[in-house]
Amino acid sequence: MTSLANLRWPEVPRALLAVPLGATEQHGPHLPLDTDTTVAEELARRLAERVPGVVVAPALPYGSSGEHAGFPGTLSIGQEALELVLVELARSADHFAGIVFVNGHGGNLEPLRNAVRLLRAEGRRVFAWAPGGPPDDTHAGRTETSVLLHLRPGDVLPGEPGNTEPLPSLIDRLVSRGVRNVSANGVLGDPTGATATEGEARLEAWTDALVTAVRDWQAG
Incomplete structure (x- = not known):
């Protein structure tokens, strides 16, 4: 893998x-x-390993995380600022x-x-991709916990269930009142039973989907 920061x-x-x-939340x-930043970095790294001619930039570790503001440590730059950052970064x-x-x-x-x-309206070649997951396991649940157990097991503590309602039934309350008002511990899902093996399988599936999407985009 070629890292832009090292060149x-x-x-x-x-x-x-x-x-x-990514995000800091x-x-x-x-x-x-x-x-989130760890996952995005790993997927970009795997993309560069699988697709020739890809350079990985340093990650952007701050995003639009206002819905998590009720918990200490969350740092958010908001939607408007993030959009501007992405536009100016791509223009550069x-x-x-x-x-x-x-x-x-x-x-x-x-x-x-x-x-x-x-950016596309300006004639720039830009593509965006994000991994998917179960609607009842969208934040710090089994999926993300498994992935982190594979990537950074020493940084993962035993997890407890949070709110396991599907996201579509939560989204209005989440947006208007924040995650804290729908989940006291900040978890949307159930991390119980998460394993590193499951995390690696999830990363492989996401990588396959990302590589396919990028190749299709490159092919026009």
Whole structure:
């Protein structure tokens, strides 16, 4: 894998630039605040290993996380600021053959869609992708806990269930009142039974989907 941060400017190729988008926010009492960033970085790294001509940029560790503001440690730049950051970042990257935003945080989706729409209207080659998951396991539940047990097991504590209602039934309350008002411990899902083996399988499935999506986009 080629990391942009480790290159000197004469070494920078005219390659596809993968930009991991994460967040710094609560992930229940058992997962670290940089969980989303860790996942996005790993997926971008795997993309670069599987698709020739991809360079991985340093991750953006702050996103739109206002719904988690009721928990200490959450740092959010909001939707408007995130959209502006993504637009200006992409505008500065004209040297590259294109940009792939690899997003690890659901709260980033709307500003990311808006940024991509504007950048494409300006004639820039930009693509965005985010992993999916079960609607009743969307935050610090079994999926993310399993992935972190595979990637950083020493940073994972035993987890307890949170609110396991499907996200569509929670979303209005979550947006208007925040995660704290729908889940006292910040978990949307049930991390009980999470395993590192399951986490690796999930990462492989996400990587396959990301690689396929990028190749299809490259093919036009």
